[in-house]
Amino acid sequence: MELDNIEKLLEKYFEATTTVAEEKTLQTYFSQESVATHLEQYRPMFSYFSNAKEERYTKQVPLKPRKNYYRWISVAAVAVLTFGIYFGNEYQEKKQAEYAYAETKKAFELLAENFGKGTEKVAYLQEFEIAKQKIYNNK
């Protein structure tokens, strides 16, 4: 009697006209230890379905706070980098200018010193001039 019922349900099942409750009946029938031999071939189907329902999503449910956090950090990092490059460059330029200034100053000082030496030597010429004047005046 029960087997008869199951067979009918199976037929309906394959025509997709069973209700969820009827399908549950089938499910429980096929989860028994003993199943009529000619129905044995359907057993994998039902045990597979009930097995498939056991599968779980085991990963943590990820919610977003971290994501935003990273975004802002990257924005900050980019800002720091641009400022760094900009001001770094400026600083570098300033340093270079200072160096160039010091070098030129040194060069000018060298020049001035040598000029000084030159004028010292020229000062002797003055002696000649004085002597010459004396000679002319005595005439």
Next chain:
Amino acid sequence: MKQAEFLNVVMPFKDKLFRLAKRLLVSREEAEDATQEILLKLWSKNEAMEEYKNVEAFAMTMTKNFCLDRLKSKQASNLKLVHSNYEDEKTSLQRQLETEDSIVWMERIMEELPEQQKMVLQLRDVEQYEFEEICELLDMKPTAVRVTLSRARKTVREELTKKHNYGIG
């Protein structure tokens, strides 16, 4: 909606999302990624969530669309899917030789089904949704759902019978 509230809403059906994703994408990693993506999307919409009548149905539809998109883009690039399928088949073949596990057989039969049939079978025989819900989720007419479901079940039966006969012969 606060985080705890959101989790309370989402927890009861997150496994269903995952199982649907896995049914369609086959690979476990892919399905996990998809589920994560869907949950994040839901969370970003959590302001509007209170307005949805049925968050679960909404999430299931999202999952379906997301996975079908993934499959499409993969077919276009034609790379990853082939790879994961190959891997899956290999392990299942091995196990099948070792234990003749009928569950593995079923898994392979299910993998061969067209997507629409996979989804209907998953929603009905695994998750036990009512027909009206399936219609809503998959955006199908009731008759179409019935026909698809019947076809899917018959295909599975046919494949199983084949296997059963091989087993005897």
